[in-house]
Amino acid sequence: MIEEKSLDVEKTVLVGIINSRQDATQSKEYLDELAFLAFTAGGEVMHRFTQRIDLPNPKTFIGSGNMQKVLEFVNENDISSVIFDDELTPAQQGNIEKTLKVKVLDRTGLILDIFAQRAQTSYARTQVELAQYEYLLPRLKGLWTHLERQRGGIGMRGPGETEIETDRRIVRDKISLLKKKLIIIDKQMATQRGNRGALVRVALVGYTNVGKSTLMNVVAKSKVFAENKLFATLDTTVRKVVIGNLPFLMSDTVGFIRKLPTQLVESFKSTLDEVQEADLLLHVVDISHPNFEDHIESVNQILKEIKSLDKPTLMVFNKIDTYEPVPWDETELIEQREEKHFSLKEWEQTWMHRMNGQALFISALNKDNLEGFRERVYQEVREIHVTRFPYNHFLYPEGLEE
Secondary structure (H helix, E strand, O other): OOOOOOOOEEEEEEEEEOOOOOOOHHHHHHHHHHHHHHHHHHHEEEEEEEOOOOOOEEEOOHHHHHHHHHHHHHOOOOOEEEEEEEOOOOHHHHHHHHHHHHOEHHHHHHHHHHHHHOOOOOOHHHHHHHHHHHHHHHHHHHHHHHHHOOOOOOOOOOOOOOOOOOOHHHHHHHHHHHHHHHHHHHHHHHHHHHOOOOOOOOEEEEEEEOOOOHHHHHHHOOOOOOOOOOOOOOOOOEOOOOOOOEEEEEOOOOOOOOOOOOOHHOOOOOOOOHOOOOOOEEEEEEOOOOOOOHHHHHHHHHHOOOOOOOOOEEEEEHHHHOOOOOOOOOOOOOOOOOOOOOHHHOOOHHHHHHHOOOHHHHHHHOOHHHHHHHHHHHHHHHHHHHHHHHHHHHHHOOOOOO
């Protein structure tokens, strides 16, 4: 069973590498994100270790010298868990645990743990539990000996030591039962989607923590949970929205992330059906994040995996109120501006505005340019609606009435 109780903050350290696929700058970005993930899971990052290595050590991922440094820091600072930014093989995880004698997680295990905390509905909990079991299956041997001395905390939510036995056959049977349960729930959800009629469907997609739920709350006048943590929203929420006199359905979906575990993509394909069946995607981007371009690419990659990249998509750059311009050359001084933030006209002169046929720039929190957002969404939805119901076009004007 997935535990819901909150746990004390754990002292953690992070481990990342620099190689041909990720330079020092990218490695730092990934570790920054990993630190946010650890914070979301209830951890406090005490230190970061980074090693430049072409190929990960097949036994311990990092070299023996760096492993010794990690061991010394762990022992001297009462560290509870060590989190690696890349996925560890079962053998690597077992070897590292034997050396460090503390809990060892990788990015996948950490994300699965956060999902276990966030899952609220029976459907989401079942999906998370299935992903956890599939992730744990090849790691059973090392995991159970480790659980004898380390209980609870980050990475230990979900299938607990009292529920899972070391017998792999029992775990496989559990996976089979969960898959059958998901098939039943999938059919029920498909029926629910079918009962919604022919209303135009709009889905909010984007990287995690870009403000999708906040935007959903403002537009749909609903109370979807929103928090400044990763994966604040896990369960898909669908609301009926009316702009002008034009009704349509809007869904808020789980946020995406770089290096998204394969287990989660597979387990959450049913949740992502809301994206697959949408008529229009609103790709929400946190313009204030220094790596927003990487975030766009990560989201597009997952959309490609679920065969939704070619859907009509409107780019929505959010959080313009917190954007801080950074010069390409750090030696150059930023020109002094009278205004703290860019005006809407200035945003519309940037290259981002031309993405996907004129992007939008808003602040969902401060409600900046929301009228422009409503007008544009109205036009996009109206075009789809009129195509679907050609004889009803006279009911909806081409623009919002004043």
